[in-house]
Amino acid sequence: MDDDSPYTRWEQRTEIPLFLASLAFLGLYAARVLAENMPHGLRTLCWVSMLVLWALFAADYLVRRHLSGERFARFVRTHVLHTVVVLLPLLRPLRIVPLYDAIQRRQGEPRLSLHARVIAYASLSTLLLGFAGALAVYQQERGAPGATMRTFGDAVWWAAATLSTVGYGDITPVTSGGRVIATGMMAGGLALLGAVTGSFSSWLLQVFSRESDKRPPES
Structure with a gap:
């Protein structure tokens, strides 16, 4: 993708918010696992929030596929990490390399x-x-x-x-x-x-x- 493509612009705008959303997902999952005595209402709220965040990750995946212009099967093969973090959203925070690149595009050369x-x-x-x-x-x-x-x-x-x-x-x-x-x-x-x-x-x-x-x- 060239630096001026719709795909690249989408990635620049969404990478930081999605990374923060992935940290929130990890925190909610940790609360559900570690807080064994959490009230049922809070546990349900955590579960619903995790579903909403996962839906956000899935929507981002579909938008990226659309902007890439590739067939779905080819997009899955050529964007393995994107596919993995949608199937296993706990691994979404591992996308720190694209996050760093998105920050550097705003701030200039890497330090x-x-x-x-x-x-x-x-x-x-x-x-x-x-x-x-x-x-x-x-x-x-x-x-x-x-x-x-x-x-x-x-x-x-x-x-x-x-x-x-x-x-x-x-x-x-x-x-x-x-x-x-x-x-x-x-x-x-x-x-x-x-x-x-x-x-x-x-x-x-x-x-x-x-x-x-x-x-x-x-x-």
């Missing part, structure tokens, strides 16, 4: 180097993915027969061990839903860890290369 941006993106994505994954797996595991994940603190510890690819094994999902979530978090952890270590290694190589170029030639 951070490429390596710093990659590390910042990956670090923030890891925190968001870990929190969302801990909530989702805790909802699946809570009260399940034979579950070792008894508190949300256990879920956070498990998410940290999973995303860091350590996998102590002291807490493991026992439900089918929990194991599906675990599989996705393992894949996400490997990708994010690879992005951070790769970018950091590249930055170190550039630093050492510049230092070598500054040294006077040996006589």
